[in-house]
Amino acid sequence: xxVTTQPIAGQKPGTSGLRKKTNVFMSExxxxxxxxxxxxxxxxxxxxxxxxxxxxxxxxxxxxxTILKMAAANGAKRVIVGQNALLSTPAASHLIRLNAAxxxxxxxxxxxxxxxEEDFGVKFNTANGGPAPEAxxxxxxxxxxxxxxxxxxxxxxxxxxxIGSQHIGGMAVSVVDPVSDYAALMETLFDFAAIRAMFxxxxxxxxxAMCAVTGPYAKEIFETRLGAAPGTVVNAVPLPDFGGMHPDxxxxxAHDLMGHxxxxxxPDFGAASDGDGDRNMVVGRNTxxxxxxxxxxxxxxxxxxxxxxxxxxxxxRSMPTSTAVDRVAEALGIGAHExxxxxxxxxxxxxxxxxxxxxxxxxxxxxxxxREKDGLWAVLLWLNILAEREESVSEIMRAHWSRFGRTYxxxxxxxxxxxxxxxxxxxxxxxRLGDLPxxxxxxxxxxxxxxxxxxxPVDGSVSRGxxxxxxxxxxxxxxxxxSGTGTEGATIRLYLERHAxxxxxxxxxxxxxxxxxxxxxxxxxxxxxxxxxxxxxxxx
Ligand code: G16
Numbered sequence: 144x145x146v147t148t149q150p151i152a153g154q155k156p157g158t159s160g161l162r163k164k165t166n167v168f169m170s171e172x173x174x175x176x177x178x179x180x181x182x183x184x185x186x187x188x189x190x191x192x193x194x195x196x197x198x199x200x201x202x203x204x205x206x207x208x209t210i211l212k213m214a215a216a217n218g219a220k221r222v223i224v225g226q227n228a229l230l231s232t233p234a235a236s237h238l239i240r241l242n243a244a245x246x247x248x249x250x251x252x253x254x255x256x257x258x259x260e261e262d263f264g265v266k267f268n269t270a271n272g273g274p275a276p277e278a279x280x281x282x283x284x285x286x287x288x289x290x291x292x293x294x295x296x297x298x299x300x301x302x303x304x305x306i307g308s309q310h311i312g313g314m315a316v317s318v319v320d321p322v323s324d325y326a327a328l329m330e331t332l333f334d335f336a337a338i339r340a341m342f343x344x345x346x347x348x349x350x351x352a353m354c355a356v357t358g359p360y361a362k363e364i365f366e367t368r369l370g371a372a373p374g375t376v377v378n379a380v381p382l383p384d385f386g387g388m389h390p391d392x393x394x395x396x397a398h399d400l401m402g403h404x405x406x407x408x409x410p411d412f413g414a415a416s417d418g419d420g421d422r423n424m425v426v427g428r429n430t431x432x433x434x435x436x437x438x439x440x441x442x443x444x445x446x447x448x449x450x451x452x453x454x455x456x457x458x459x460r461s462m463p464t465s466t467a468v469d470r471v472a473e474a475l476g477i478g479a480h481e482x483x484x485x486x487x488x489x490x491x492x493x494x495x496x497x498x499x500x501x502x503x504x505x506x507x508x509x510x511x512x513x514r515e516k517d518g519l520w521a522v523l524l525w526l527n528i529l530a531e532r533e534e535s536v537s538e539i540m541r542a543h544w545s546r547f548g549r550t551y552x553x554x555x556x557x558x559x560x561x562x563x564x565x566x567x568x569x570x571x572x573x574x575r576l577g578d579l580p581x582x583x584x585x586x587x588x589x590x591x592x593x594x595x596x597x598x599x600p601v602d603g604s605v606s607r608g609x610x611x612x613x614x615x616x617x618x619x620x621x622x623x624x625x626s627g628t629g630t631e632g633a634t635i636r637l638y639l640e641r642h643a644x645x646x647x648x649x650x651x652x653x654x655x656x657x658x659x660x661x662x663x664x665x666x667x668x669x670x671x672x673x674x675x676x677x678x679x680x681x682x683x
Pocket of ligand 1: 158159252253254417421422461484485486487503505507625626627628629636
């Protein structure tokens with residue numbers, strides 16, 4: 144059935160797909176326009192195979208039914224969909240690769256809350272399993288601005304709870320178990336026998352799935368396949384509103400897990416994941432592991448896992464991510480790449496073997512096993528390392544810092560600002576970048592200041608305006624950028640970093656150690672005065 148439509152403003156994908164309030168996505172033609180634009184901008188759906196699934200948030204199933212009917216009406220050959228329209232983002236990436244599909248549509252607003260009053264999102268991944276690169280998202284956006292029709296099959300809903308094959312017109316719909324292929328992939332990468340033995344020896348873990356998509360994956364992998372005690376995985380049932388939680392695995396939103404890990408007789412190891420399962424937070428008993436540090440530790444110890452015994456070809460991190468992993472790469476004698484924020488920028492590096500591991504400060508790490516960051520993968524690699532080293536998380540962190548020095552790091556977020564105010568802070572600093580080198584601010588001398596631009600080494604594409612970076616003498620850094628994943632106003636992220644070595648430099652309190660960098664960054668940006676905020680809303 145052909146439906147006449149007209150362009151809807153604002154359908155520009157951000158850092159990771161299109162994210163809007165759920166009721167915006169539910170408004171007439173909104174989802175349909177965007178999906179048709181994906182098909183139109185990528186050469187049409189005719190004869191193609193897609194993977195489809197989402198994180199189970201409100202509107203997930205309904206959107207999946209709409210997309211199936213649209214794929215059928217656009218001539219797609221087959222859609223492989225997770226049972227009940229569930230698929231974690233890394234599992235979807237794996238299924239695209241495993242089935243040599245033409246692409247995938249993932250329904251998620253990631254770590255943003257879900258529900259009728261909260262957020263929904265759609266991501267399109269290409270045939271390599273990774274998020275669509277900028278050229279593709281730009282083409283999709285351009286199409287949304289010119290669209291005048293979409294196609295949808297006039298059929299009843301398929302039964303998404305029944306595993307097996309069904310049809311919509313001439314299109315096959317294969318409903319698959321969302322977990323099994325992914326779990327099998329994990330078994331090829333990690334020493335499940337060693338981890339199982341560790342659990343059998345009394346090792347205790349708490350995994351908080353935050354009522355989001357990783358629950359069924361974590362239950363199967365940790366409790367069933369690895370023998371962790373029943374109840375290891377909490378908040379394990381995906382709920383449409385994530386049980387009212389904010390499924391963002393950081394100390395602020397995963398405070399319940401933090402409470403358990405810092406309690407007397409807490410578990411040995413804790414972890415949490417986000418809405419769609421691509422993020423991870425890792426905590427040892429009484430030891431929080433910052434994401435940039437976690438990534439550096441994973442890179443330094445990767446050879447302990449069977450899948451990475453041969454070593455890493457290279458690593459990549461986003462520019463605002465701390466430089467901790469660069470020191471590991473140097474010691475390993477491998478390349479270290481620096482990209483803009485957003486997993487899509489890692490795709491070419493992974494595809495061409497320039498990087499085996501990629502990581503971000505925003506609680507994301509992953510490898511070339513898929514083309515997305517992967518929360519459970521990071522947790523399993525940690526477990527594999529713990530099983531091999533037979534040390535606690537805090538001992539491993541201590542040893543890492545003793546060897547490489549400690550990169551103190553923090554992110555200060557100023558959330559839900561009026562767009563004009565946020566732009567004002569950015570524009571003002573940007574206009575002064577050229578004058579900053581050699582200036583001393585709050586006792587910190589500026590070594591360099593730039594508006595970060597990235598040239599992809601594989602396809603030569605250039606991405607400008609990817610964050611304002613101030614490097615101080617001695618290597619401390621402050622980076623300022625606007626979030627690309629929010630749905631309300633603008634969020635300024637201020638990333639702060641300072642490296643310290645020697646036994647005295649390893650045990651400081653993070654914010655205290657960073658205090659001179661914070662003072663300099665706040666003076667340079669005037670962020671508190673301009674925003675009228677007494678301080679950041681969230682500190683991670
Ligand atoms: C998404 C991207 C990440 C990126 C993050 C940054 O994460 O996939 O690669 O680091 O956004 O978000 P922001 O632009 O708000 O700083 P996710 O987990 O939301 O898909």
